[in-house]
Amino acid sequence: MIRFDNVTKVYDQKTRPALDSISLEIDRGEFTFLVGASGSGKSTFLRLVLKEDRATHGSVYVAGRNVAHISSWRVPKMRRGIGVVFQDFRLLPNKTVFANVAFAMQVIGRSRGIIRETVPEVLKTVGLEGKENRMPHELSGGEQQRVAIARAVVNKPGILLADEPTGNLDPTTSMGIMKVLDKIHRNGTTVVMATHDDDIVNEMRKRVVELNNGVIVRDEAKALYTSMLPVVQAKTEPGHGATREAGA
Amino acid sequence: MRLAFILGEIGGGLRRNLSMVVSVILVTFVSLTFVGAAGMLQMQITQMKGFWYDKVQVAVFLCVDSSTSPTSPTCAAGPATDEQKKNIESLLDSPAVKQYVTSWTFESQPDALKHFKEQFANSPIVDSVTADQLPASFRVNMVNPEKYQIINETFSATPGVETVIDQRQLLERLFSVMNAASLVAVGIAALMLICAILLIATTIRLSAFSRRRETGIMRLVGASKAVIQLPFVLEGVIAAVIGAVLASGTIWLVARFFIQGYLAEQYKDTAFISASQVLILAPALIVLGILLAGLSSLLTLRKYLKV
Numbered sequence: 001m002i003r004f005d006n007v008t009k010v011y012d013q014k015t016r017p018a019l020d021s022i023s024l025e026i027d028r029g030e031f032t033f034l035v036g037a038s039g040s041g042k043s044t045f046l047r048l049v050l051k052e053d054r055a056t057h058g059s060v061y062v063a064g065r066n067v068a069h070i071s072s073w074r075v076p077k078m079r080r081g082i083g084v085v086f087q088d089f090r091l092l093p094n095k096t097v098f099a100n101v102a103f104a105m106q107v108i109g110r111s112r113g114i115i116r117e118t119v120p121e122v123l124k125t126v127g128l129e130g131k132e133n134r135m136p137h138e139l140s141g142g143e144q145q146r147v148a149i150a151r152a153v154v155n156k157p158g159i160l161l162a163d164e165p166t167g168n169l170d171p172t173t174s175m176g177i178m179k180v181l182d183k184i185h186r187n188g189t190t191v192v193m194a195t196h197d198d199d200i201v202n203e204m205r206k207r208v209v210e211l212n213n214g215v216i217v218r219d220e221a222k223a224l225y226t227s228m229l230p231v232v233q234a235k236t237e238p239g240h241g242a243t244r245e246a247g248a
Numbered sequence: 249m250r251l252a253f254i255l256g257e258i259g260g261g262l263r264r265n266l267s268m269v270v271s272v273i274l275v276t277f278v279s280l281t282f283v284g285a286a287g288m289l290q291m292q293i294t295q296m297k298g299f300w301y302d303k304v305q306v307a308v309f310l311c312v313d314s315s316t317s318p319t320s321p322t323c324a325a326g327p328a329t330d331e332q333k334k335n336i337e338s339l340l341d342s343p344a345v346k347q348y349v350t351s352w353t354f355e356s357q358p359d360a361l362k363h364f365k366e367q368f369a370n371s372p373i374v375d376s377v378t379a380d381q382l383p384a385s386f387r388v389n390m391v392n393p394e395k396y397q398i399i400n401e402t403f404s405a406t407p408g409v410e411t412v413i414d415q416r417q418l419l420e421r422l423f424s425v426m427n428a429a430s431l432v433a434v435g436i437a438a439l440m441l442i443c444a445i446l447l448i449a450t451t452i453r454l455s456a457f458s459r460r461r462e463t464g465i466m467r468l469v470g471a472s473k474a475v476i477q478l479p480f481v482l483e484g485v486i487a488a489v490i491g492a493v494l495a496s497g498t499i500w501l502v503a504r505f506f507i508q509g510y511l512a513e514q515y516k517d518t519a520f521i522s523a524s525q526v527l528i529l530a531p532a533l534i535v536l537g538i539l540l541a542g543l544s545s546l547l548t549l550r551k552y553l554k555v
Contacts, residue, residue: 050468073473080470092462107471109250155469236425 001159001190002026002049007058009044009214018044020214021058026192027159031185033201034194035225036211039216042194046079046161049192050082051075063158080108083152083160083189085169089144090137097123097147098132118154126150126180142173146180153184160184162193166200174200198225250475257479258452261455262486267454268451269487275447276390276491276540277498279440280533282433284499287529289430291521293423304415307401308336308386311410312357323410328384332408335388345402348395352388360384383410444491445544452548455480473532477549484541492537 002025009019019041026032026109034042048060049052051067063081068079091100098119105115123129126146134142134155152160162181166174178200185191195201200219201208201224208223218227309480310333311323333354339345340352340504355363360382365374390401396414421492449500454462466476 024331052492074471076467076472078467082470084468090465092465103465104469106250106253106468107469107475109253109475151465151469 001028001030001063002063002192003046004048004132005059005061007048007055007060009041009048009053017056017229019048020159022216023058023216024216024219026190028074028190029185029188031182031204031206032089032193033037033204033206034192034211035196035201035208038196039213040211041153041214042211044165046084046163046192047196048128052082062107064187065197076108081157081159082156083157085145085152085160085162085165086146087164088104089136089148089168090143091144091151092145093136096135097128097139100136100147101150101154104154105225108155110155115176117151122150122154123245125153125183140173142176145169145177149177153189157189159190159192162191164195164197165193165198166195175203178204199223204210207245215241254475254482258482258486261459261479261483264454264458265483268447268454269415269483272382272444272448272451272484272487272492272541274490275440276446276537277494279402279437279444280492280537281498282388282440283435283536284495284526284529284533286430286433286501287532288436288444288499288503288521288526289426291434291525291529292507293426293430295519295521295525296419297423298349300419301393301416304393304419305387305389306396307415308388308399308403309337309383309410310385311381311408313380313420322407328408330404331341333384335407336403338387339402339406340388346396348391348398349553350389352386354523355385356385357382357384368456370473380426425488445487446542448488448541448544449548451487452480452484453552455483456479456549456552476489481542481545487512488541489534492534493530495537499526499529530538 001056004022004024007019007022008017010017022041022045034045034118036042040100044053046141048055048067049062053062054068065078067078092103094105095127101119105118110118120129120132123132126149128143128146131139136147141148141190144169149160149165154160161218165181166177169177174197181191181193182204203223205224207221208218208225210227211219220227310328311326311329337354340349357379361377361379364382365375368374386508390396393414393416396416400412400414403409463476476541499522503526507520508523512518
């Protein structure tokens, strides 16, 4: 579903690359955690999937297509296949819960009838039935994040990217959010979640890809936040094969 | 659905930036009014040219008592004699000149006085003028008014002729004044249009900034470029069109009440443009307004609202 082929991203020539010759494949229907310290390249990874940025070298494939070859006017169509959730929810404060979710359908031209049918369904999936007419500021952080998740999946994308979705939430609320994401995953959506939250990663036991200074230092199935394997040292030179040896 | 959504977005945007939208309307209104004024002046010039050029003549003025001046040696002998008059008549009928002339008439001194009295009916000067002070003249209608020089060359050296005047040249002077006025109007209009473009660009920038949250989400969920950018473009276009409609209304009012209602009443012998003629400027102004807003918003959005 997502494939990185020797991808390097350099923001500033003078500093080290944000991503350094990354190769990675995430299959359809997989649930993957992207872990690593701040500045390790997690957000850059997600931005490249969304074609918010262009890779400096290498190719990024999303749903079998090289994103570099998608013309700019087709990018919106590509993004409809990807849902995104952020740490800061990014809801529209002057719209109700229903309207926030419906907004994602309106802007891609869905008919009113389909919206009225789909939005309550999705709100039910994320556990917000009965709160359609509440305003975002009336909701708790966890509920707001559920609205954001509902908005991200309402157009039934094949991929859900979550950039530290539990970063602003307490552990109990975070687990609730993870249940929602897991439910969405079990419905067949490929989920990639960047996180710092070791409790969650340890609880979920999914694939873990660890980034450090722009390179993959670990890629394990059903893993924990910290490796059970002997630590593979981060390479110091680009092009070194350590990451791929550690790959699954 | 998408149309309703875009319309809703536009309405929201216009309400949110009301003061900026009003200023865009006013600036486009003023600038397009100047454009319209320049257009009206040009129409008036064309109208007057058509009206007057058929009527203008080349006037060959004969010598009178008072014209014994050193500047006109042909009048050294005093007022034109009958013999000199006959000579001019035969020259006008000679084949060399006749081919350029459609017709000519002779205006005697009493005729000249009569016309003079008509023209200056309200002026006290009329009472002090007598027939022998006014020159008699041959009024020549040309086949092609541009060939004035031929008449001038033929008659200015003829004894008994004081001067040859091309009335068209008098009109040209008037037209050049009107042309200059319309150039000034175009100049002011150009400045105001630059102002309008910058203001529209600023308004759209503000609008895009105040709605960056919405547009950010729209990008993420895959809204097309048109859905994201169209509301901003149309906001500018709507404001500019309102300005253009106001400008069209203003020039129509000017044409209707000032030109038709006042000038045409005061100067009945002059052809003025009518209010309905001016209305053909309206679509041009509206199209100009749309282009103005569309261009400046597209340029702004390219920079501030990438998809």
